[in-house]
Amino acid sequence: MSSEKLILAINAGSSSVKLSLYSSTSPPGPGDALAPKLILESSISSLTSPPAVFKYTHASPSSSSSNVDSEQLPDIKSQENAFKHFLDCLFSDSELKQVCSGEDIAFACHRIVHGGDFDKPIVLGEESLDHLKELTDLAPLHNAPALSLVYTTFKHLPTTKNIAFFDTTFHTLSLPEHIRTYPLDPDHARQHKIRKYGFHGISYAFIVREVAAYLNKPIEETNIIALHLGSGASACAICNGKSIDTSMGLTPLEGLPGATRSGTVDPSLVFHYTTHASNLTQDDPHISKAEEILNKHSGWASLTGTPDFAALTSPSPPPNAALAFALFVDRITNLVAAYFVKLRGQVDALVFAGGVGERSWQLREAVVDAVACLGFEVRREDNKGVSERREVVAAVGGGSGCAEVLVCRTDEAREMARGCVVERRFWGDM
Numbered sequence: 001m002s003s004e005k006l007i008l009a010i011n012a013g014s015s016s017v018k019l020s021l022y023s024s025t026s027p028p029g030p031g032d033a034l035a036p037k038l039i040l041e042s043s044i045s046s047l048t049s050p051p052a053v054f055k056y057t058h059a060s061p062s063s064s065s066s067n068v069d070s071e072q073l074p075d076i077k078s079q080e081n082a083f084k085h086f087l088d089c090l091f092s093d094s095e096l097k098q099v100c101s102g103e104d105i106a107f108a109c110h111r112i113v114h115g116g117d118f119d120k121p122i123v124l125g126e127e128s129l130d131h132l133k134e135l136t137d138l139a140p141l142h143n144a145p146a147l148s149l150v151y152t153t154f155k156h157l158p159t160t161k162n163i164a165f166f167d168t169t170f171h172t173l174s175l176p177e178h179i180r181t182y183p184l185d186p187d188h189a190r191q192h193k194i195r196k197y198g199f200h201g202i203s204y205a206f207i208v209r210e211v212a213a214y215l216n217k218p219i220e221e222t223n224i225i226a227l228h229l230g231s232g233a234s235a236c237a238i239c240n241g242k243s244i245d246t247s248m249g250l251t252p253l254e255g256l257p258g259a260t261r262s263g264t265v266d267p268s269l270v271f272h273y274t275t276h277a278s279n280l281t282q283d284d285p286h287i288s289k290a291e292e293i294l295n296k297h298s299g300w301a302s303l304t305g306t307p308d309f310a311a312l313t314s315p316s317p318p319p320n321a322a323l324a325f326a327l328f329v330d331r332i333t334n335l336v337a338a339y340f341v342k343l344r345g346q347v348d349a350l351v352f353a354g355g356v357g358e359r360s361w362q363l364r365e366a367v368v369d370a371v372a373c374l375g376f377e378v379r380r381e382d383n384k385g386v387s388e389r390r391e392v393v394a395a396v397g398g399g400s401g402c403a404e405v406l407v408c409r410t411d412e413a414r415e416m417a418r419g420c421v422v423e424r425r426f427w428g429d430m
């Protein structure tokens, strides 16, 4: 006998919480296993610049009376309160008969950005949490909010099984030693867990599976250059379905610039920029002044005054918009060129994903034009029209003889829900 189980996917950012509720049957059947069914999506954003904004949308029917398009919540300032508000809405939602209390939610899947050496998702318990707490020092800006929501889930959903999915997992076993090693004293590096980990792996796992299906190739034979360009941005060279290089490193700061992140800069810059580089910040005793500046007060927001990438190509752009745009295109070009060579030119597709990659046709056009000498070509009309289309993967260039240029609507929540459904070990005692 199969019964329906509910899966809640939780993606905690530093200033937002994104939640998606899915259903799946237990035990998962062969057909169901790949397709958890989306019931609703919700988000609470602007937690650090109140008022927080709440959204709550049923997957169907699209005009549900419980939907909240955009509601300001001035009293909500923490991840915990945001989550509690979401649960209150969920449990009082008269259109959702299958969920009345926390006991109805079988699984909570948490996106934890830094997973250290974990090479697969894990069920969260006291022991694994202790280990993850140690890793928080490596990624204080990312892991701390996610872990705080794990504790909140323990408190409010005590019967739910909590599973951690890591951004690092996709890279853990496949990055070659010479890629994951920094040229530093090996003993010191080992002792302090200093190496390239790579991030956005939940997204890359989704992208490579969807792109392989689109290309009608086995994942194990699929070679792509994937660009996850959101408020945090990275690139990944994927050879035969596996990550062989990626631009983020020990932390998500390395590599490409982001909305408020500098990306790679000369490490000595830190000491020229501020004499208080290693002082700890007042708000968080784990974060140094330098980390705060490079993570939260840099990137295109620092050049232009706005974190909104769309503003850079709007009819009335902010100051330095052209500079910030050209700089981003240049840093992406460096990576595409390097990864093209690392893949020996055997590239099935150049793939754009993430908020900027999926929505900025101008950015895609500029990047593809910049790497045209490698054989990439953009179809301008398809590229402009893609944002209105609903497919998970859409072609915007390439084709006959040269690599495809694709846009993939990446979905970290769906990837976690799918991971939860396909891993039988999570369902053992259910």
Ligand SMILES: Nc1ncnc2c1ncn2[C@@H]1O[C@H](COP(=O)(O)OP(=O)(O)O)[C@@H](O)[C@H]1O
Residues within 6 Å of the ligand: 013, 229, 230, 231, 232, 259, 307, 308, 309, 310, 311, 354, 355, 356, 359, 360
């Ligand atoms: N229409 C658009 N054109 C260009 N950039 C956009 C557009 N809509 C959103 N963005 C950018 O996408 C980024 C957010 O991407 P997303 O992947 O959702 O973020 P996060 O990294 O927070 O998960 C923001 O920096 C925003 O400026």
Ligand SMILES: CC(=O)OP(=O)(O)O
Residues within 6 Å of the ligand: 013, 113, 167, 199, 200, 230, 231, 232, 233, 252
């Ligand atoms: C790893 C990372 O940078 O994540 P995000 O882009 O969601 O901030």
Ligand SMILES: [Mg+2]
Residues within 6 Å of the ligand: 230, 231, 232
């Ligand atoms: Mg993201």
